[in-house]
Amino acid sequence: MRFERFEEVARRAWEDIPPAYREGIDGLVVSREAVPHPELPDIWTLGMCDTESYPSEWVGPDTTRSVVILYWGSFRNLARLDPEFDWEAEIHETVEHEVRHHLEWLAGHDDLGDVDYAMDESFKRNEGRPWDPWFYQHGERVAPGMYAVEDQAFVELEFTPDAFESAREIVFEWRGSRWAFARPETLGDVHFVRVEGLPDAPPLVEVVLVRRVGWWERVKGALRGRATEVLESDVSNPSRRP
Structure with missing residues (x-):
């Protein structure tokens, strides 16, 4: 033009x-x-x-x-x-x-400034560059524990290490229904699980498994310069639960 x-x-x-x-x-x-x-x-x-x-x-x-x-x-x-x-x-x-x-x-x-930041970090992630694993929390909070960054949706679930290890599957809510997939082997600090096969889904839906830590543990980790352990995996066709 x-x-x-x-x-x-x-x-x-x-x-x-x-x-x-x-x-x-x-x-x-x-x-x-x-x-x-x-x-x-x-x-x-x-x-x-x-x-x-x-x-x-x-x-x-x-x-x-x-x-x-x-x-x-x-x-x-x-x-x-x-x-x-x-x-x-x-x-x-x-x-x-x-x-x-x-x-x-x-x-x-400046909510749009937050969305712009989230989109920048998402782009860095896709390019294989260093990125902020908490970027999705700067997006629009559309429901408790659910965030949207333009055409991406993130469902955040917190686990203690013991609760994660005892779970056989991960259960989450999507469009008013409960869905489940097999528990990944490792929790990490932040584990992004890309979920394919959900109905009425945007191009990207990820369930974000977050390791729950107390404030003192988080402070100690920051003081020691401990890197956040970020994991990524994929699942297809989760099961609908009653």
Whole structure:
């Protein structure tokens, strides 16, 4: 998509945002620049919400001002990597994403920043680079012990070593039903079990088995520089339980 057409679509996406949600945003800037991710290869920053807060006892549109920026060069580079890249859908999604950043700044939190962090760590994991094994907890908490990071779902289960060793199978809940698979041989500190064959499942569902430790044990481990033991395994077609 040529720059002129890109700018036209971006302006239309901006105008589609209700005015109440654009309050405190001074406008949309469409840049020709391509902005690479500072650490991850072939990842490009598509947009940015540049926010500045002014000293005040109140947080609101008068004291927190933003500018939404879209980078045409980044879109172009990403489109070269993906032949099915949908320019218009990505433009609209990016504009909405950056406006939400502004709204979360006004509310005093940044959930999208957490999701961005989780996605970065997930990408590092897929690339075989060092990654944070607790990244999924930065995603959206959709239910107790369940997290979503875009199209990935994580079901977290805690075990003491004794409880894990005495269990014959791992039982978890999915879509209102109970499912089970054979217990892995080793618990580790964090064990990601990729589960295939679940109904109505996103591309990735993982049951995360977490070794339960007390706060003092965790502190001692940190002081001694003990590395977290992270394991990964796969299961297919878990059994439904009544």
